[in-house]
Amino acid sequence: MTNLFGHSVRSEILALCLWEAGAVFLAVFALLAGAGPFGTSEGLAAAALLAATTATVVMLVAGAVGLYEPGTLAGLRATLVAGLTGTVILLLLSVLALQFTDGDSVSPVQRHALVSVMLGTAAAILVTRLGFTLLRPPLRRVAVLGGDPPADAAAMGAGETADRPPADRGFQPFEVTLALPVGEALGQALQRGRLRAWRIWAVVAPGRAPVSAAVRQSCAAAGLQVFTPAEFTEHGLRRLDLESLQPGWLAGAKAAHTGRMEAAFRRALDITTAGSLLLLTLPLLLLTMLAIKLDSRGPVFYRQERVGLNNRPFMLFKFRSMITDAEAGGVARWAMRGDPRVTRIGRFLRLTRIDEIPQALNVLRGDMSVVGPRPERPTFVAQLGEIIPHYNDRAVVKPGITGWAQVNYPYGASVEDARMKLSYDLYYVRRRSLLLDLLILLGTVRVVLFQEGAR
Structure with a gap:
C-alpha cells in the first residue's frame, strides 16, 4: 500500500496508472512529432501539450469506467467491458473537441492529430495492460502472529465473490500462513528466511500485550510490515473497524x-x-x-x-x-x-x-x-x-x-x-x-x- 495524501492506494495500481499515463504521452507525442505540421519547434510544443492533455484525459476516463479497480483487473471480461466503455467515451470527447475548433470542417491537421491520438492511446494501453498482467505479483501471503487468524481473515483472503461489497472484493486475494507465536520462533523464521510473506498481520489475543518494538524492527529489517487487525482493515479494505475506535478518535480526523x-x-x-x-x-x-x-x-x-x-x-x-x-x-x-x-x-x-x-x-x-x-x-x-x-x-x-x-x-x-x-x-x-x-x-x-x- 502507498499512502497518497492520507489515502491508502495499492502500489501496483498506482504504478499502473502512472506507467499508463507516461506510455500514452510518449506514444501520442512520437506519432504527432514524427510527421506533418508538428515537426517544427512550435509544433513540438503543441504536440507535447496535446500528448499531456490526452494522457490526463485517458487516465481520468480509465478511472471513471473502473479500469483501475482491483475487481476489474482480476477478470478479462470486466476489463473488456470497461475498456469498451472508456473507448466510446474517448471517441465522444474527441468529436466534441473537434466541434469547438475553428472552421466548419475537419482539417487534415486535425484528422492527423485525432488518428495519432487514438492509435497512440490504444497501443500504449495495450502494451501496459499486457505488461501488468505478465509482471503482476503472485498470490500474497499474510503471516498471523500471536494466535489464530481473525474470523474474517478467510473471507478477506478469498478474493472475488459476488456477495461481498466492491471494496472488499477488490482487495487482492492472499494466503494466510501458519500462525506463529510472537517470540523466538518468529526471530528464527526471519533469520532463516522461511517466513516469506507480503505483510505481517499481528493478532493480539485478549489479555496479551501488543507486538513489541523489537518484533516490529525485526520484521521491518526483513522488509515486512506489522499491522493490527484494525490497521489491516483500514489500509487493505479502506474502511474503519468500528469496534476498535476510541471515544476521542475524531480529534485526529x-x-x-x-x-x-x-x-x-x-x-x-x-x-x-x-x-x-x-x-x-x-x-x-x-x-x-x-x-x-x-x-x-x-x-x-x-x-x-x-x-x-x-x-x-x-x-x-x-x-x-x-x-x-x-x-x-x-x-x-x-x-x-x-x-x-x-x-x-x-x-x-x-x-x-x-x-x-x-x-x-x-x-x-x-x-x-x-x-x-x-x-x-x-x-x-x-x-x-x-x-x-x-x-x-x-x-x-x-x-x-x-x-x-x-x-x-x-x-x-x-x-x-x-x-x-x-x-x-x-x-x-x-x-x-x-x-x-x-x-x-x-x-x-x-x-x-x-x-x-x-x-
Whole structure:
C-alpha cells in the first residue's frame, strides 16, 4: 500500500496508472512529432501539450469506467467491458473537441492529430495492460502472529465473490500462513528466511500485550510490515473497524480540522460542480419532469426531511420515484429490492441515479456538499445512533450527493448495511482530502454507468 495524501492506494495500481499515463504521452507525442505540421519547434510544443492533455484525459476516463479497480483487473471480461466503455467515451470527447475548433470542417491537421491520438492511446494501453498482467505479483501471503487468524481473515483472503461489497472484493486475494507465536520462533523464521510473506498481520489475543518494538524492527529489517487487525482493515479494505475506535478518535480526523481557506475552496468547488451539473443536464431534467407527470399522479419533486451537518435537519429535493402514498401512516420504511412502491419511471430513475440530480439544489443552498456521507432521515438516525457505535460521528461533515460509502457498498436496507456503510463514511471522515473526493467522483461515474448497487 502507498499512502497518497492520507489515502491508502495499492502500489501496483498506482504504478499502473502512472506507467499508463507516461506510455500514452510518449506514444501520442512520437506519432504527432514524427510527421506533418508538428515537426517544427512550435509544433513540438503543441504536440507535447496535446500528448499531456490526452494522457490526463485517458487516465481520468480509465478511472471513471473502473479500469483501475482491483475487481476489474482480476477478470478479462470486466476489463473488456470497461475498456469498451472508456473507448466510446474517448471517441465522444474527441468529436466534441473537434466541434469547438475553428472552421466548419475537419482539417487534415486535425484528422492527423485525432488518428495519432487514438492509435497512440490504444497501443500504449495495450502494451501496459499486457505488461501488468505478465509482471503482476503472485498470490500474497499474510503471516498471523500471536494466535489464530481473525474470523474474517478467510473471507478477506478469498478474493472475488459476488456477495461481498466492491471494496472488499477488490482487495487482492492472499494466503494466510501458519500462525506463529510472537517470540523466538518468529526471530528464527526471519533469520532463516522461511517466513516469506507480503505483510505481517499481528493478532493480539485478549489479555496479551501488543507486538513489541523489537518484533516490529525485526520484521521491518526483513522488509515486512506489522499491522493490527484494525490497521489491516483500514489500509487493505479502506474502511474503519468500528469496534476498535476510541471515544476521542475524531480529534485526529482530517475532516474535523478543516481550515477557513480549505472550507472556502470546497464551497467554491461545490457551487461550481452543482451549478454545472444542473446546466449540463437541463434538457434531461425537463424530459424527466414530463415523464414523471405522464407516468403517475403526484408532484414531480419529492421533499423529505433529512439530517445534515451537526445533526441539523433540512429538506432534501429529489425526483419522485415512488407512488404518493408510499409510506402510509407516516412510518419510515427501508427501501427493498424490487420495491412495489417504486413507479415504472421511478425504477429507471433509480437505476440511472437521475432521481438524485435535484440534490444539486441542496448543494447550492449549503445544506449538502457534492461529496460526503449519505443524508439519512431523522427516524433512522435516531434508531441507528442507539444501535451502532459512533454513528453520529458522520455528522461532522456535510452529507453529499455521492460519497465513499456510496461508491464502495450497495444500497443499504438494513441495520447491518448501515453499520458497514458507516465504516466507509468514517474512513472518509478520518482521511478526507481533495484527492479522495476526486476518486469518489470518478467512482460515481462507474457506479452510474454499470448500475452498481441500485434499487
